Amino acid sequence: SQQGEEDPQALSIQEGENATMNCSYKTSINNLQWYRQNSGRGLVHLILIRSNEREKHSGRLRVTLDTSKKSSSLLITASRAADTASYFCATDAPMDTGRRALTFGSGTRLQVQP
Amino acid sequence: GAGVSQSPSNKVTEKGKDVELRCDPISGHTALYWYRQSLGQGLEFLIYFQGNSAPDKSGLPSDRFSAERTGGSVSTLTIQRTQQEDSAVYLCASSQSGNYGYTFGSGTRLTVV
Numbered sequence: 613s614q615q616g617e618e619d620p621q622a623l624s625i626q627e628g629e630n631a632t633m634n635c636s637y638k639t640s641i642n643n644l645q646w647y648r649q650n651s652g653r654g655l656v657h658l659i660l661i662r663s664n665e666r667e668k669h670s671g672r673l674r675v676t677l678d679t680s681k682k683s684s685s686l687l688i689t690a691s692r693a694a695d696t697a698s699y700f701c702a703t704d705a706p707m708d709t710g711r712r713a714l715t716f717g718s719g720t721r722l723q724v725q726p
Numbered sequence: 727g728a729g730v731s732q733s734p735s736n737k738v739t740e741k742g743k744d745v746e747l748r749c750d751p752i753s754g755h756t757a758l759y760w761y762r763q764s765l766g767q768g769l770e771f772l773i774y775f776q777g778n779s780a781p782d783k784s785g786l787p788s789d790r791f792s793a794e795r796t797g798g799s800v801s802t803l804t805i806q807r808t809q810q811e812d813s814a815v816y817l818c819a820s821s822q823s824g825n826y827g828y829t830f831g832s833g834t835r836l837t838v839v
Contacts, residue, residue: 645827645828647828647830653815653832653833654730654817654830654831654832654833655769655817655819655828655830656830657827657828657829660826660827700768700769702769712774712776712782713759713771713774713782713785714759714771714828715771716761716768716769716771717768718767718768719768
């Protein structure tokens with residue numbers, strides 16, 4: 613089963629608006645990462661937030677992490693048409709839980725209308 | 727190289743044939759991962775290599791799937807007796823360790839006809 617689940621599955625906004633995507637997960641984590649994917653090919657790493665961090669910024673991106681609720685959000689401010697892509701969250705379980713590779717959610721498809 | 731390189735970029739094969747997919751990770755990255763992604767879906771973990779440790783094969787869907795990593799660098803994913811349900815994009819990624827972001831290749835789109 614998926615460790616991370618994004619919400620919504622699809623989001624359509626106008627250029628200039630903010631886009632917020634949410635991710636929920638089930639088990640304890642070491643860190644949580646967000647990736648972007650264009651045209652169904654390789655993913656690009658956007659940002660990593662560790663379990664002891666609550667918020668992180670990178671350019672127009674803002675990520676929050678609430679470990680008590682096992683959830684994270686990705687906010688893209690002042691969106692552009694070029695932000696159109698699928699966005700995935702991924703969790704990295706602590707070293708004592710077995711799985712050492714990231715577990716990815718099913719993604720949010722963001723469409724930014726020019 | 728500067729990025730993760732995968733080959734071929736596209737592969738069409740007949741049902742029942744074997745295929746080999748290649749991944750050349752970023753030099754110096756000790757961790758290498760294989761995932762597959764069906765159309766419009768998330769990423770499904772297949773296998774993970776870390777340095778000289780035994781690989782984590784827990785995601786391989788059947789014994790028709792195998793992978794190796796030679797010399798701690800290039801990796802090959804082999805699918806024997808391909809089935810139509812094997813059709814997907816196979817993605818390879820590498821990282822410095824488990825606490826860093828992954829760098830993905832562009833993937834191999836496998837179509838089994």
